[in-house]
Amino acid sequence: MIRPARPADVPAIHRLICDLAEYERSRDQVEATPGHLHAALFGPAPAVFAHVAETEAGTESGTESGDGPQIVGFALWFLNFSTWTGRHGIYLEDLYVRPEHRGGGHGRALLTELARICVERGYRRLEWAVLDWNEPSIGFYKALGAVPMDEWTVFRLTGDALAKVAGDGES
């Protein structure tokens, strides 16, 4: 049901990323192409990883692609690091299950697999960011025992501001 992504999964993962962006009301912000994903996930020395949730043909209603197994969700993640623990952890960048396949345990199974990897490798933390208005997800995560890092805000430097800071060292 849960397995590491393979190169042949890239088109399906890309479609799910576009679906997720739509859910987050940001479809127009997706610049990533299947080529970008393939290069990052399956190039030399990858620094980002993905797992997929797959159904068997015929085990769920609403399948649309005939007989083969179908990718209905994915988790995309990378390693973070804490200077307090001195160990790596997993940062879950995206977790998504297609709406018509929710409630089947796929999201939970993806999280379980990442938690299992953490425990197996001695990673101390599994972290991810949630939109503040996404109440269904927040309830689910709190029920798992995840704790909101309410005291912290992420700052982002991008675009022209990033280029400007990068240019500070030039004369």
Add this chain to the structure above:
Amino acid sequence: MIRPARPADVPAIHRLICDLAEYERSRDQVEATPGHLHAALFGPAPAVFAHVAETEAGTESGTESGDGPQIVGFALWFLNFSTWTGRHGIYLEDLYVRPEHRGGGHGRALLTELARICVERGYRRLEWAVLDWNEPSIGFYKALGAVPMDEWTVFRLTGDALAKVAGDGES
């Protein structure tokens, strides 16, 4: 003034991490040893990186270690990834300059170096988290053009809760 960390810098970086934790009122939460840092930064295929800010001997007041150059700040970072941009970015886990060396441009120079790496490699975002009560830093970051991701909250699964989720797949 700014250079990638070397193995010999690990004890100095560890001291700065402990100082930073004290500033963040969390000194008791630092479990990391110099050995952990050395393994993560200088083991095979590292997934975390550091730069240090170094003064020349005699160029600043308050030096305490005699004639050699002195490490007065550091940045520790790893690669993140955005499924929207399809590219990597840099996540800055820690940025710290010793209080008696602030105002000398070391923090800005560390950020400039990371921004430069982003631009050079085609990374799209430089991100970091700030404690909500750390007003001096927030003002500095906003002046650089960094944008607070106010709509997002990071959730963390760790300790017993992480182990429990990891165990869900077992019978």
